Amino acid sequence: MSANELRQPKRASAALFKKLGMDLVPDNEKVAAAIGHIDDFRLKVRSFVMAMETCVKCGACAEACHTYLGTRDPNNIPAGRVDLIRKVYKRYFTVQGQLFPGLVGAQDLDLETIEKWYSYFYQCSECRRCAHVCPFGIDTAEVTFIARQILYWLGIAPQLHTATADAILRTGNHMGLTKAGIIDTLEFLSEEIEEEYDGLKVDFPVDKPDSDILYVPSSADFMLNPRTLFGAGQFFKYVGANWTISSEITEAGNFGYLSDQTRIQREMVTRLLAEAKKYGCKKIVWGECGHGWRAAKMYVPTLADLVAVKQIPITHIHDEVEAYIKAGLLELDPKRNDSKITLHDPCNYARACGHADNMRTIMNAVVPKGAFVEMTPNREANFCCGGGSGILFDDPGMYQFRIEASNKKAEQVRETGAEILCAPCSICKAQLYPMVKEHKLPVEVFGLIDLVGHALVFRE
Amino acid sequence: MSLFLGQILPYIAAVVFISGVTWRIWRWMIPRIVHNITLSPFPGSWSKAIVWILWQFATFWNLLKFDRPLWLGAWFMHIALFLMLGGHVMAFYTVGLQFHVMAPGIITAEMSLAMSDWIGTILGLIFLVALLYLLGRRLANEQVRAISSSSDYLHLFLLIGIATVGNIMRLFPEYHLGYAPVREYLAGLFLFNPVPLPDHSLFLIKYTLVMILMIIFPFSKLMHSFGFFWERWIVNRPYTEPARGLPGARLQLHK
Structure with a gap:
């Protein structure tokens, strides 16, 4: 051949x-x-x-x-x-x-x-x-x-991975967002939230000194999945966290992990820990991104060049939301998410990071009883969306491949008869938007934190 | 020839087998387990991880769960092989009295001999049938055929050869060879006090095939029997979650 x-x-x-x-x-x-x-x-x-x-x-x-x-x-x-x-x-x-x-x-x-x-x-x-x-x-x-x-x-x-590596070195995120762009988008999102949720004021602090929590969102959320940012902002507002986003590492993903683990992946880890130190953060909380979360949770401890990693624990926002739900500290109104909903277990969450339980705890707390239907297989045995490891190529031959690779996923989703497909991972989302279109599935794709933010009841 | 097969090749086979396996494992120990790539759900401790690994080892759990037809051939083949290996050691050492030695008050010497015969025969047949089934699967299943090399078939042929000769010696009295002459010969080998090979052509064939198996073992995929533990050691290891809770937040988990 x-x-x-x-x-x-x-x-x-x-x-x-x-x-x-x-x-x-x-x-x-x-x-x-x-x-x-x-x-x-x-x-x-x-x-x-x-x-x-x-x-x-x-x-x-x-x-x-x-x-x-x-x-x-x-x-x-x-x-x-x-x-x-x-x-x-x-x-x-x-x-x-x-x-x-x-x-x-x-x-x-x-x-x-x-x-x-x-x-x-x-x-x-x-x-x-x-x-x-x-x-x-x-x-x-x-x-x-x-x-x-x-x-x-x-x-x-691939052009995609290499251009992303270049963006990482320039800006610290995959999309090449600048600090001005980040602040601009977040201000816009604040206004959106205020409009949609009856004047609810959610700030997205950027590069704020003396923060306790460093939140690391996926840069794709700024363009493709703003509701995931909504959810995170609403959650942090609800619990009254002293948090910030760093414009130097506005990236939960890690394309270095997917193509060049020796330099680019390490670069992101170094940036992350340096930024967390710079703003005095006591904890790093990760946004919705599957491979990036694995790269953070399982690789930072062994890849870090800085001593900082021993001092700054890293958890996922799902871990924190789950803990707050279990402690009974969040008032949630499941009726706001009243649609038949299914959960796609992102591979890295389910098979590499042990999230099968926490996603379900959250899901059951934010949707009405009976609205959540499992797809088969699920949890650790779930099938990939077809875009994992950043193979989100747009050139025609590869796009066709992406759709073929998602055949199994489409079949799984169709069998559930769901109206909402919850896929709490940026790559899954980026893959599932076209999958839903090409396979003509009657579903909308959301993250999990999106649903949490939507269900949170603010009383002030 | 019989000097070579009986007194020289066995030592070569034993040395190649033991040093070859040691060398392979030595090489596995040189590279590090760089990152924690454990598969979730994570075991909470090493003891839980080990229980899970042994469970996988004993039941072929993943095959049972994900590929039932393969499990059927693979599990029965391996379990028969393990029991027969143990059976060979015990039966030749005790001249068929192993069950009597284990439970002297309950099992008489005659019963032990009969049990040894029956269990050995049944396991031998299961082993052969399972091997033929696996060979058939490898040939019939398009996906498996696509990823197979000649050596994958040759290993099966070798095992099938050993099993066939063994079964003939079991099932047809005229080809049978008792424990005693073999024990005598093996004792000579172990004590470096040469005893001639039993004059029995089928035994000679089977014995030679087994020595060939021992020699190729360290240089083949048969090392998967050890590789299983080295691989699982990487992908089934404990992980401890960091504590939850947001420092400095207004709402705290512990009041």
Whole structure:
């Protein structure tokens, strides 16, 4: 199969890589460079080595992967996807692969295979449903991370991810929002809330010194999901929090985590902790974003360069809302959310961050009894929306892929007969808006905090 | 030839097996578990994590839950294999009296021999049937075929070969070989006091196949039996949630 038959997202230009301080590796050096990187990773990352060496090719993961279900391409079977690297790994780093490559399915690395990596590791949404289903727990996402990192180092990455990396370095958020833009949008949102909720005054403090809480919203909320910001603002207002948003890290997501974990992901972690220190924050509270929350919750402690992480706990706004609901401190009027509603468990919440329970506690508190219907499967076994890991590409071939990858999700949603699809994650939202349109589903997409804010009863 | 198969190859096989497995595990221990990538719901402690891992190990829980047809072949094949491995060790060591040794007051020596025969025969048949089922699945299931290499089939053929020869020796009295001559031979191996191989062609074939299996084991996917624990050690580990509550807020969780 030649490269132009492969489904690949539009690539970042050499000029864009140059802006990030990187030169493209020339074609005749790519193979040797990639093998060198694999050699490094196998000595550093155990999850990678175990994924390379434990698979027995039982095939249990095939039907577990929404990408395979949507495309029926054997390279999208998780075991098949990992095999694109495993074959090479076997060839260079195992005895059997060096002695009997044909017998054990080992292969020399060539440019064609690298092109396949670029295609198939950007069709993986790192949702980890295969890890959940695998009898060994082999985590394909770990391999996808490494494949994408190697590709990035070779100078192969999607325009989307690389331009976002550039925006991160410039502004600290994915959308490239400036401080002026952030303040402007938030003032506008304050006015909207005042209008919609009978004069309710909700301020969104930006870069406020001596704040106790640093709230980290997804930058997409400023453009696509303003109601998620409404909800967070209303919640903080209700509990009387001394909070702020930092214009240097107005980003709950972390595209570095999805393409370049060594530099961009680290950059965001460093910014985060420096900003929290700067404003004297005692706690960091995360906004609705799945992969970003995993990157914060599970990776900051091991990735942080600053001592600060030991002092500043990080929780998710769902964790806090849940705790306040359980303590009986929030007056909520579920009737305000009176529609048949279903919950999409974002992969990173359900399988990586342990949120299956807290989302349901909140849901049951903010919608009337009986309005909430589960989709099947749900919780840890839920299927990805199809856009996970930032594969939200708009070029025609990849857009078509996104819609195929969401076939399973559309089927799940349709079966519930819901009118509202609650998907508390920015990438899910960005993926589900077009999914709803293309699959002609009669649902509206909201976050979970949106519903909380809407149900909060203010008495003052 | 019989000197090589009987007195040299066994030591080679044992050394390759033990040092090969050790070497593989050694290599797994070099890279670090960099970040906590535990799958949720998180176990609250290591003891809970270990219970979960052992539960997965004993029941093949994920297959039972997500791929029932595969579970049917895989679980029965493995459970038969484990019990038979244990059975071989016990039966050859005690010359078939293992059940009598375990419960001397209840089980007589004759009963133990009969039990050893019956259980061994049944497990051997289950093992062979399950292996054939798994081979059939690998051939018939398009998805599994797409991700299989030649070695995946060869491992199955090797195990099927061992199981078939073993079953023939069990089921047909004319090919049967009792525990005693094998025990004598093995004792010689273990004590470095050579005893000639029993003169029995089927035994020789089966024994050679097993030694081949031991030699390829460390260089194949058969290492998944150890890999299971090393992989689960990464993805099933405890995580403790930070405390809830917003410092400095007007409404506090604890009044």
